[in-house]
Amino acid sequence: MKERIAQLKKEKNAVIMAHYYVPGEVQEIADYVGDSFALAKSAKNSDADIIVFCGVSFMGESAKILCPDKKVLMPDLTADCAMAHMVAPGKIAAMREQYEDLAVVCYINSTAELKCQSDVCVTSSNAVKIVRELPNQNIFFIPDRNLGRYVAEQVPEKNVILNDGCCPIHAELKAEQLLAAKAAHPEALVLSHPECEKEILDLSDYIGSTAGIINFAKKSEAKEFIICTEDGVAWQLQTDNPDKKFFFPEPSLCCKDMKRNTLERILAVLETEENEVEADPDRSKGALLPLDRMLELGK
Ligand code: 13P
Numbered sequence: 001m002k003e004r005i006a007q008l009k010k011e012k013n014a015v016i017m018a019h020y021y022v023p024g025e026v027q028e029i030a031d032y033v034g035d036s037f038a039l040a041k042s043a044k045n046s047d048a049d050i051i052v053f054c055g056v057s058f059m060g061e062s063a064k065i066l067c068p069d070k071k072v073l074m075p076d077l078t079a080d081c082a083m084a085h086m087v088a089p090g091k092i093a094a095m096r097e098q099y100e101d102l103a104v105v106c107y108i109n110s111t112a113e114l115k116c117q118s119d120v121c122v123t124s125s126n127a128v129k130i131v132r133e134l135p136n137q138n139i140f141f142i143p144d145r146n147l148g149r150y151v152a153e154q155v156p157e158k159n160v161i162l163n164d165g166c167c168p169i170h171a172e173l174k175a176e177q178l179l180a181a182k183a184a185h186p187e188a189l190v191l192s193h194p195e196c197e198k199e200i201l202d203l204s205d206y207i208g209s210t211a212g213i214i215n216f217a218k219k220s221e222a223k224e225f226i227i228c229t230e231d232g233v234a235w236q237l238q239t240d241n242p243d244k245k246f247f248f249p250e251p252s253l254c255c256k257d258m259k260r261n262t263l264e265r266i267l268a269v270l271e272t273e274e275n276e277v278e279a280d281p282d283r284s285k286g287a288l289l290p291l292d293r294m295l296e297l298g299k
């Protein structure tokens with residue numbers, strides 16, 4: 001299967017982009033593996049004719065918006081991010097009425113419809129930097145209340161208004177589970193994604209995006225780590241650091257949508273060129289502005 005995928009990629013000038021949460025065997029054959037920010041940049045800079053995007057729908061959609069001339073295929077078009085839809089209709093307009101200088105800051109984990117109504121997109125690796133640099137005093141952060149709260153703590157000079165959305169996967173993780181993992185591995189450093197609840201972040205030694213967690217573990221002199229994010233990151237962590245140990249609080253977090261990206265489905269879309277991501281032209285135009293602004297401010 002891997003040989004056939006490699007052959008088709010060559011024949012069709014296709015590349016495979018994969019998020020750190022997809023199955024390890026998919027990360028292994030991908031041309032680019034990264035966090036949401038790195039993948040958006042790679043899509044924008046790619047000179048391939050076809051991008052097979054192994055992630056969830058907001059990622060494929062963002063890639064299509066950033067490079068409308070390319071064919072973007074997803075191994076499974078039903079792979080979605082529940083959080084991407086979690087802003088109540090009319091909420092953004094209501095906030096804009098209430099605050100004159102409001103900036104709507106939209107986590108990239110959102111639909112194009114939400115991006116269209118926003119001033120700038122962010123990912124977990126650049127949200128603090130971008131919010132700090134915005135000229136606006138009032139920030140409406142959508143959809144993730146956990147990343148929003150973390151940003152508000154890092155940028156206390158701004159008034160960050162939170163929206164009641166969250167990642168249902170990360171929100172599952174409770175302090176007792178992490179405390180049990182810490183008790184079992186007292187020497188381990190705790191590395192957490194900012195989509196986790198405050199009770200987890202308060203117990204963490206490092207907070208960052210998936211790429212941030214992976215880079216931290218690689219550079220650290222510590223030998224043991226407890227990882228508070230989706231278990232797909234284990235593949236890169238273990239590949240980079242065969243001499244280090246990584247533990248996940250039990251039960252580990254698993255995003256079933258990310259796991260829909262299988263080798264079988266990649267091969268099928270490369271063969272048939274089905275599952276093409278379609279983006280509504282008006283919506284794409286509207287969503288491109290905040291995405292481009294993110295790429296500029298996030299540099
Ligand atoms: P990253 O931006 O850290 O890759 O996170 C994406 C995501 O979906 C986290 O749940």
Ligand code: SF4
Pocket residue numbers: 056080081082083084109167168169170195230255257258
């Ligand atoms: Fe969305 Fe959470 Fe899955 Fe990330 S882990 S894609 S935020 S549902």
